[in-house]
Amino acid sequence: MRIFQNNFYRYYQFILKFRIPIITIFTLIFLYLVITMTAFFTHNDDTLWLKGSNEYKKLQEKTHKQIYIQKLQLKVGDKPFSKENINNLQLLHSNFEKVKHIEKIKSPLTHNIITSSDDNEGSSLVELTMLYGKTVNEISTTLKSSFKAFSQFYSSDKETLYVYVFSTEPIDYTKVYIPFKHKIIGVVEKENIFKDSILFAILLATLFVLFSITFRSITPSILGTIFIAFNSLFTISLYQFIQPDVPVHVSILLVAIAVSIMDFVYIYYGWHIMQQAHSHKRSIYYVMMKTIKPIFWTTVVSVVGIGSLIFHNSIILQSIGYNVILSSITAFILSFSLLIALLSFFKIKNPYMITKNSSRFFAVLEAKYELIVLKGFFLITIFVFIISIVFVILKPTSMVTKSNNKVISLHFPSDGLTLEALKKAEHFHHDIMLKFEDDIDDIVSIYKYAKGFTKAYDPAVEFKVENINMDFILFDFKLYGIYDDVVKDSGHQMSIYLEEDGIDKNVILQWIRTWDKENTTLLDDVNSLLNSAKNDTINHMIVVVIFILFLISCVIYYITQNKVYAFIALIINSIPLVWFFSILIILQLSLSIEILVAMIIMIALSSDASIHFLYYYHRNLRYKTSDEQFLEHSFIEVGTPIGIGSTILLITFVLLVFANIPTISSIGMYSVLLITGSLIADLLILPVLFIELVKSKTIRPN
Amino acid sequence: MNKTTFGYSKYAILLFFCMSSLFAIPQTKQLISPELTTKLIETIKDDAIILGSGGKEIHIFIDPLCKMSQRYLKLLYKRNNAIFSEYTVYLYLNELKAKKSKKHILNIIHSESKEKMLCDIMLGNQSTILQKIRNKETEKIFQKISTVAKRIGVYKRPYIIINGKAK
Numbered sequence: 001m002r003i004f005q006n007n008f009y010r011y012y013q014f015i016l017k018f019r020i021p022i023i024t025i026f027t028l029i030f031l032y033l034v035i036t037m038t039a040f041f042t043h044n045d046d047t048l049w050l051k052g053s054n055e056y057k058k059l060q061e062k063t064h065k066q067i068y069i070q071k072l073q074l075k076v077g078d079k080p081f082s083k084e085n086i087n088n089l090q091l092l093h094s095n096f097e098k099v100k101h102i103e104k105i106k107s108p109l110t111h112n113i114i115t116s117s118d119d120n121e122g123s124s125l126v127e128l129t130m131l132y133g134k135t136v137n138e139i140s141t142t143l144k145s146s147f148k149a150f151s152q153f154y155s156s157d158k159e160t161l162y163v164y165v166f167s168t169e170p171i172d173y174t175k176v177y178i179p180f181k182h183k184i185i186g187v188v189e190k191e192n193i194f195k196d197s198i199l200f201a202i203l204l205a206t207l208f209v210l211f212s213i214t215f216r217s218i219t220p221s222i223l224g225t226i227f228i229a230f231n232s233l234f235t236i237s238l239y240q241f242i243q244p245d246v247p248v249h250v251s252i253l254l255v256a257i258a259v260s261i262m263d264f265v266y267i268y269y270g271w272h273i274m275q276q277a278h279s280h281k282r283s284i285y286y287v288m289m290k291t292i293k294p295i296f297w298t299t300v301v302s303v304v305g306i307g308s309l310i311f312h313n314s315i316i317l318q319s320i321g322y323n324v325i326l327s328s329i330t331a332f333i334l335s336f337s338l339l340i341a342l343l344s345f346f347k348i349k350n351p352y353m354i355t356k357n358s359s360r361f362f363a364v365l366e367a368k369y370e371l372i373v374l375k376g377f378f379l380i381t382i383f384v385f386i387i388s389i390v391f392v393i394l395k396p397t398s399m400v401t402k403s404n405n406k407v408i409s410l411h412f413p414s415d416g417l418t419l420e421a422l423k424k425a426e427h428f429h430h431d432i433m434l435k436f437e438d439d440i441d442d443i444v445s446i447y448k449y450a451k452g453f454t455k456a457y458d459p460a461v462e463f464k465v466e467n468i469n470m471d472f473i474l475f476d477f478k479l480y481g482i483y484d485d486v487v488k489d490s491g492h493q494m495s496i497y498l499e500e501d502g503i504d505k506n507v508i509l510q511w512i513r514t515w516d517k518e519n520t521t522l523l524d525d526v527n528s529l530l531n532s533a534k535n536d537t538i539n540h541m542i543v544v545v546i547f548i549l550f551l552i553s554c555v556i557y558y559i560t561q562n563k564v565y566a567f568i569a570l571i572i573n574s575i576p577l578v579w580f581f582s583i584l585i586i587l588q589l590s591l592s593i594e595i596l597v598a599m600i601i602m603i604a605l606s607s608d609a610s611i612h613f614l615y616y617y618h619r620n621l622r623y624k625t626s627d628e629q630f631l632e633h634s635f636i637e638v639g640t641p642i643g644i645g646s647t648i649l650l651i652t653f654v655l656l657v658f659a660n661i662p663t664i665s666s667i668g669m670y671s672v673l674l675i676t677g678s679l680i681a682d683l684l685i686l687p688v689l690f691i692e693l694v695k696s697k698t699i700r701p702n
Numbered sequence: 703m704n705k706t707t708f709g710y711s712k713y714a715i716l717l718f719f720c721m722s723s724l725f726a727i728p729q730t731k732q733l734i735s736p737e738l739t740t741k742l743i744e745t746i747k748d749d750a751i752i753l754g755s756g757g758k759e760i761h762i763f764i765d766p767l768c769k770m771s772q773r774y775l776k777l778l779y780k781r782n783n784a785i786f787s788e789y790t791v792y793l794y795l796n797e798l799k800a801k802k803s804k805k806h807i808l809n810i811i812h813s814e815s816k817e818k819m820l821c822d823i824m825l826g827n828q829s830t831i832l833q834k835i836r837n838k839e840t841e842k843i844f845q846k847i848s849t850v851a852k853r854i855g856v857y858k859r860p861y862i863i864i865n866g867k868a869k
Contacts, residue, residue, distance in 0.1 A: 013775055117770060121798060121800035121801065122768070122798040122800060122801075122859060123769060123770040123798065123859055124763070125769060125770035125774060125860065127773065127774075127777075265847075457869060469864075471758075471864040471869075472862070472864060472869050475864060478781065478784050479778070479781055479784075481775075559827070564729070572744070
């Protein structure tokens with residue numbers, strides 16, 4: 001009995017011998033961590049995106065503070081200049097003026113216009129005027145008669161009014177009375193420990209029920225809940241220990257749960273069905289032997305592949321990387337220590353096998369596959385892939401399009417309001433207008449005002465920056481209160497207001513970032529900083545995804561020593577990704593932590609499934625066995641835990657879609673989409689591809 | 703004969719004025735150099751109404767009855783924190799013929815509290831009761847400012863000078 005004369009068996013005996021101390025130690029650690037847990041989950045990924053981003057780092061080096069700009073879209077109906085609308089706009093202003101941290105409001109009321117007045121009796125004056133403080137009638141008349149000067153604040157049908165709010169901190173707009181029907185983009189999600197606890201409790205309760213239904217026993221529910229709770233808490237605690245200053249995003253919890261569910265299901269399911277033929281304790285040993293190799297390699301793929309994200313500057317990618325590493329390693333350790341120790345206390349009489357009939361049904365169906373359907377599917381996938389690639393090459397920034405906050409704020413370091421600063425601003429104005437004239441509504445800068453004043457004083461004289469009288473400009477800026485608006489921290493500010501239906505903001509952002517060869521221009525509004533940070537991660541994410549695909553193929557090749565197996569793994573894992581990317585591009589969905597987390601969960605699941613399936617096929621390939629039988633056995637042994645694990649995750653994530661927490665709902669939605677794609681690829685395409693490329697070509701020995 | 707010559711010359715002068723108005727060059731903002739402007743300004747600085755105590759000097763010719771000057775003064779007071787700490791504003795009262803404000807100017811110059819009187823006339827809602835000023839010293843100041851203004855080329859109100867250069 002060589003099978004019982006190895007180190008692995010001795011390890012199994014050790015676990016069983018010390019099962020009570022093992023469970024006690026882990027339980028004590030768990031209880032200690034529960035008591036000392038201080039982590040609050042953050043629902044707002046903005047801070048995480050900003051930390052480590054290149055543009056944000058530049059801003060911090062210059063000790064210049066970021067600003068928040070919120071574009072409000074207010075419905076004003078078909079009478080935009082009515083008394084009621086003007087009154088409401090004035091009320092909105094007065095409501096915002098009471099809110100702490102709001103620095104300025106840009107609306108038709110505060111829009112600056114340089115005018116020149118002359119009474120032909122020797123009195124003349126060039127001044128900066130605004131509608132703020134004027135009577136309702138005056139405002140209404142001016143808006144009607146000089147609409148062109150204010151058109152940037154109205155949609156083309158004049159039914160929507162745009163108001164921009166500048167603040168030093170994020171503002172909770174739900175607490176401000178806005179007397180219009182309105183739309184606010186990107187409202188900050190509040191942390192709520194009560195909501196998070198309820199969510200986690202519901203999640204565990206759902207898993208508890210689903211395990212009971214699947215296995216017709218309460219044992220997997222108890223063990224699964226314990227295993228998932230232990231793994232989640234250990235992962236989060238370890239992450240807090242490694243990165244104490246980085247907030248834990250609520251989605252990290254979901255990554256930890258997803259990783260632990262799969263490891264648990266593989267081991268528990270194996271042990272469960274094994275008891276049809278073996279004792280419960282012998283089943284533990286057999287299942288350990290069967291699963292340790294694929295689980296080890298899936299852990300390696302997760303740790304090395306997804307874990308490579310820790311080398312990116314972005315804190316958000318780092319946190320995903322660290323958490324996948326920690327949850328995978330923790331799940332591996334707990335699977336072959338705590339879970340084994342726990343299983344030894346349980347015994348299943350007449351183990352229920354949920355997929356006994358369905359495995360046969362699918363095996364028969366897939367064994368009689370039509371080659372033309374398979375080829376057609378791959379042709380469509382390749383076509384979709386090429387279209388997606390072409391689209392990404394032609395319009396690379398569409399991946400990060402999100403906000404309707406079509407405003408960009410820039411800071412140009414300078415020695416205050418100088419001629420040099422004006423020249424740089426003029427250069428920028430000239431270049432950006434040359435490139436994006438139709439996409440820009442207005443640029444508010446020192447150059448705009450300096451040019452406006454100079455031309456108003458001498459309309460007949462050709463405007464040249466060199467001829468500007470800086471003493472007068474400086475005095476006018478101070479007199480009309482625009483100095484503090486456009487000159488800050490010794491540098492000068494520039495606000496670019498983009499056309500609502502114009503080009504993607506990210507295209508302009510990328511142009512701005514490459515325009516300044518000296519790399520001194522700073523983006524200082526949070527929305528633009530976030531867009532840039534996300535944009536910077538795209539290339540890295542693509543590299544990581546390709547690396548993971550390559551890694552899975554390498555692992556499969558290492559296990560099987562067969563190139564075709566590696567090729568199948570590569571194809572199967574690529575399919576859901578290709579379809580997912582094309583859906584993202586078609587629906588113009590923006591890259592966010594929700595999508596990244598969903599992708600990571602999917603890659604982890606998909607690589608798990610491919611490694612388990614192909615490892616099984618490699619070990620059990622017999623030329624004598626019919627395709628139907630072969631597939632049926634693979635579905636019972638491997639397909640079922642993959643199906644159970646994925647379905648449980650799928651149901652859990654469907655429930656999350658209905659959770660009243662936007663981040664969680666989004667992760668739920670994307671994960672459902674991706675897990676479904678991954679499940680289809682693993683259960684329907686992988687077996688057929690294996691039959692086609694490997695089994696049908698297996699040579700019978702003479 | 704003489705009568706006829708006079709008759710032609712009258713038309714010739716009229717024609718000259720018409721022609722000169724056709725080819726008129728834009729009004730010159732400043733008739734003298736910045737250096738000379740600064741020197742001239744120094745001669746009337748003591749007669750100015752001074753606002754603020756900042757390091758930079760700004761000289762403004764205003765007419766108390768000129769609406770634009772009134773708006774400008776209002777703005778100066780509105781932004782007083784930003785302006786008066788950085789600039790010293792010298793206000794020179796200089797009449798615009800069309801405004802007929804000499805009486806007002808003399809009253810302000812003659813007043814013990816010039817700034818208060820200035821504000822009463824230029825920014826106050828109620829009409830200020832004016833006196834008939836027959837003080838030679840006051841008249842002299844009025845004339846002195848007018849002469850300097852003419853030499854500089856002050857053609858509008860408010861007329862602003864910084865570092866000898868006019869706006």
